[in-house]
Amino acid sequence: MSLRVLVVDDQGIVRAGFAAVIDAEDDMTVVGEAADGVTAVVLAAELAPDVVVMDVRMPEMDGIAATRIITGRENAPRVLVLTTFDLDAYVFDALRAGASGFLLKDVHAAELLHGIRVVAGGESVLAPSATRRLIGHYASGAGTGFHAGTEGRPRELESLTDSQRNVLALLASGLNNAEIAGELGITVGTVKSHVNALLRKLGLRDRVQATILAYDLGITRPNPPGADHL
Secondary structure: OOEEEEEEOOOHHHHHHHHHHHHOOOOEEEEEEEOOHHHHHHHHHHHOOOEEEEOOOOOOOOHHHHHHHHHOOOOOOEEEEEEOOOOHHHHHHHHHHOOOEEEEOOOOHHHHHHHHHHHHOOOOEEOHHHHHHHHHHHHOOOOOOOOOOHHHHHHHHOOOOHHHHHHHHHHHOOOOHHHHHHHHOOOHHHHHHHHHHHHHHHOOOOHHHHHHHHHHOOOOOOOOOOOOOO
């Protein structure tokens, strides 16, 4: 069954380009296009896409506000945010609004398609530069609570096993499942089981939320900006 994708961007040529790349795939279908956040919110409800590819800077309603509304609904689609390189603040705003991924608009077509498939599968994806900015943000002490209710998380963290805590710390450091498995000497399947269990126990949607929560609560301590190549 084809993944249903809604493409949102206020620039017609960019929107058409993304749509053409996506529609060329056998396992994807572009079910609609929108040029602003208001239309995106309406179409997301009407067309029930699996994934929304969302621009940030748009008229009427920006992509952050649209993402917040779309992901707040029951049976919400996943949102993959695409924007330009220099918009640092949007990384944090988009993730806190409920986006499952954040990529830069200059990604290769293969990376965009991979990102869509990843978020559709319930995982999350972050551009390497976004990961560096996120970690640098917390290393500078600028990080603030992930969302309302963070105060109650420490009690929920007590329900995690030691193995689940270790996995949470490593995934928040940017490691994928295979890398976490190598670090802990366990199978990739076991890592996936731990990730699913900790997300369920903490009431989180995906790895992006888990990463931000881990930094907010000090489970993962970032290196100072520039101290490491992430």
